[in-house]
Amino acid sequence: MKNIPDHTPNIAQVQTQVLDAFSFRHACKVFDGERKIDDSVFDTILEAARLSPTSFGHEPYKILMIQNPKSRDLLRDFAWGANGATNGTAGQLGTASHFAVLLAHTGETMTAGSDYLQKFYRDVKQLPEDVIAFLNDAYGTFQSRDHGVSTAREITDWSGKQAYIVLANMMTAAALLGVDSCPIEGFEMDKTVAVLQEHFGVDPKFYKPAVMVAFGYRVDEPAFGKTRRDIEQIVEWV
Numbered sequence: 001m002k003n004i005p006d007h008t009p010n011i012a013q014v015q016t017q018v019l020d021a022f023s024f025r026h027a028c029k030v031f032d033g034e035r036k037i038d039d040s041v042f043d044t045i046l047e048a049a050r051l052s053p054t055s056f057g058h059e060p061y062k063i064l065m066i067q068n069p070k071s072r073d074l075l076r077d078f079a080w081g082a083n084g085a086t087n088g089t090a091g092q093l094g095t096a097s098h099f100a101v102l103l104a105h106t107g108e109t110m111t112a113g114s115d116y117l118q119k120f121y122r123d124v125k126q127l128p129e130d131v132i133a134f135l136n137d138a139y140g141t142f143q144s145r146d147h148g149v150s151t152a153r154e155i156t157d158w159s160g161k162q163a164y165i166v167l168a169n170m171m172t173a174a175a176l177l178g179v180d181s182c183p184i185e186g187f188e189m190d191k192t193v194a195v196l197q198e199h200f201g202v203d204p205k206f207y208k209p210a211v212m213v214a215f216g217y218r219v220d221e222p223a224f225g226k227t228r229r230d231i232e233q234i235v236e237w238v
């Protein structure tokens, strides 16, 4: 028998913590602009991102933190889901303690056999050459046969899916730490790409914005309670 450490938590306590955190999390529209998240707390949220799983372990995302108010204002005109236009406030852009754009890798790096992936397998994954050859083959088959991920758009969308796992884990980690958040898809893609390129040096050849996310502390309780389908409508056991 292998000597595996006992990972069994106090189940009842963790159940309560998990469900409390998921109930606490809501799409926060306005944060307390005076309250900043401590560095150590935000570092934990970033570490939750970094430790997130990704398909093939390729980590096809980057997190761009936009903290300067003037920089955030560059997004204001076309980030309608974060500019407060719907509720007459400064929105998440104007009030969040931390504001991130999750960038998805494009086909330039995430096509099977790319130079980027060879270096990634060696430097990050520290894989031996025979395993790298195997992975090039397996990932190539995955792209061309299994999931039909071969056009530039399809590959970028696949990277975006991985970025959403990161998004979810960051928001859950935040909720466990008593930090509010809001995921943001409400932005015009073309204008966002242009601003990111012009002002933040994000080369669209390599990155496309997948989703944005704001963090901070709520200024008010949520205006509406949570509504969800019943569990029977969501899950089918066969």
Ligand SMILES: Cc1cc2nc3c(=O)[nH]c(=O)nc-3n(C[C@H](O)[C@H](O)[C@H](O)COP(=O)(O)O)c2cc1C
Pocket (backbone or CB within 6 Å): 025, 026, 027, 028, 029, 080, 081, 082, 182, 183, 184, 185, 186, 187, 211, 226
């Ligand atoms: C991927 C994604 C994008 C979203 N985009 C926005 C957005 O741009 N602005 C916003 O205020 N809320 C946004 N939301 C929040 C959803 O409207 C919200 O999560 C949903 O209505 C459920 O409410 P709850 O999160 O408060 O439980 C987004 C949610 C997700 C998951």
